[in-house]
Amino acid sequence: MTASSDRAGRLVANRVLLTLWVAALLASALLPFAAMAPNRLVSGEAIKLIVALTTWQSAGLALLALLLALAALSRPLSATQGLRLTLVVAPLTLLLTLYALGDYAGRALAEASPAARVSQGAAFWVLVFCTLLMIVDAFQRLRAPLWVGGAYGLALVAAIAGLFASGQFNALSILNEYFNIQDAFADQLLTHLRLVGLALAPALAIGLPLGLLAHRRPALRGSLFGTLNFFQTIPSIALFALLVAPLSALGDSFPLLRELGVKGIGAAPAIIALIMYSLLPVVRNTHAGFAGVAPATLEAARGMGMTRRQVLWRVEIPLALPVILSGLRIVTVQAIGLTVVAALIGAGGLGAFVFQGLGQYAIDLVLLGAVPTIALAVVADFLLQILVAISRPAGGR
């Protein structure tokens, strides 16, 4: 690398931040920020960011954008200072974007017909995602301890929740949709969580011993992983559908099972399919966790006079736990997502809104199912990440 290109390259300290910044800027300029429709079912007129925002809001957003650009450059701020600035400015940008959308909806609807709807546009989503990615990226670069990230995330969530609670978004179409289905929403959220829990518990109860078995009996490993892999390759909708026929047959021939909820449609096939999908990651990670324990450690443990049980509980499990929990993290996030599809066979859950919305061409309803699902997955992922960190032996590996 020549000296001049080196210097040019050094002008930008954080390429990721710069890329996100450019993406956000382009989206704000080219894509609609909001959409204004005369009623729920027609797609509305596109509103650009510059039109939607008040002068003050625009000025504020421009200032924040300038600060973010500054954070991405290598001068005058140091890399760490740049990241810290990002962690201050990016969430402010996010909050201002959210506030501005709600504010615009309120102003626009004040002079429109009661049936009129304001919904968020592509530029809004791009802004939200870009600012969130900026925050995540800054945290990764700073290598901040997990609890700092947790506290920060909590504060951000609280701020956004505050905006919701203050009624800032009540004018938005998606919130209208929410108010229409408020009770059903709570029900389906619980159903969603229950489906995930009912699938994960057996998946762990079966998968953990199977993983240990795969570790202890290398001869079984091939066929076991082969079978589980096969489940994984079946597309989820197909698997759900495939389970309908045998389960309804079962339920029809055994009334007792039917009473227990074994039916062709509903929760039973959904849970079974989720278990089948969850098994592979659980088994694979459990096996990998046990296989990762150094043979010398095991020889020492046995040579010291530990019984098989003691070796398992005092040495193998503690050392394998972080990898096993990483597996749990994968399947939890995966199950939260897959449960959306389970709504197709009548299992309920947040997916019900997604498919209902798709059927009615009501995008807001789709979002009402999708956004909370994503939020659930992110939260679960984060909590399990903390659990993995805690389970990591203090001595490292």
Place this chain on the structure above:
Amino acid sequence: MIELQGLTKTYAGKNVVEDISLRVESGEFGVLIGPSGCGKSTTLRMINQLIPLSRGRILLGDEDVSRLKPEQLRRRMGYAIQSIGLFPHWTVAENIAVVPNLLKWPRARVDARIDELMNLFHLEAGEYRDKYPHQLSGGQAQRVGVARALAADPEVLLMDEPFGAVDPLTREVLQNEMLRVHEQTRKTIVFVTHDMDEALKLASKVAILNQGRLVQYDRPIELLVDPADGFVSDFIGKADLGLKLLSRRWVDQYCRPPCLERDSGAGRHSWEVDADGRPLALHGGRLSDDGEARTAVNGEWIATPEMTMKEALSRMVWFRVMVLPVIDQAGKLIGEVTMEGVMGRQP
């Protein structure tokens, strides 16, 4: 005391250990040595039943170990291996405490034992007690490994190339520590190595294995002087091995009472001492066999108890005598070392 009787291990019809019989007396330092793959580790691991034996018997004291539960047996035998195998999720103290905890010693006794062992191995307890294995140097980790093996005061210590993975300097230090610890604890030790220097330095007795068979089991000096066959002499036949051996032996180990009587037989020598017991002269004992020649003792051809035998031997050669007076700090004659002694006896 540990005794192997006709110990045999067969893998897929092949005897990797074949009919090994030997006995390591209480307090002895027994070393198994041989080329790679000759069955040293297999033998050791049969002793603590990590590997089931195919034929033969192992006695610990007068108990047949096959009568004991493997876990109980292993808690009575310390075990240290080349790869150490410290538990990465436990601190140094917790690692050392493994067997005492398995034996359910009371807390206070375990703590006291940890301190005692860390002291014994020159590990500053204040600094290292709560460190994790990955924070230790190779030598420190190895010390912790050996300390852990000794923790519950086992009857026997089994060690499989415990110093194989550390640098030569550290190995030397650890060997000296091992000698000192053996001196202090008088444990019965079965030690595996493929390093002849290490074997000669540490062993009371060396077992040389080849292709699963015991070729010779003897004191180090006897291996040198009287190798059982060509394999043994090839295996130990490095040029300066005898001198190396003597450089690790001390005069007091070879010292015998001085002969003060004149005319006690042909070819014998005797010492002339003054009123304080200081040697004045040697009668006889010269290389040339003029038995009566009188050689005045001077300040240089004497030996002290803490002198190495290598040094004593080189003085004998230099002054052309078959015997050296051993004197204490006051200059008093307390014994003698002889050329025959070097060749014949091995403490």
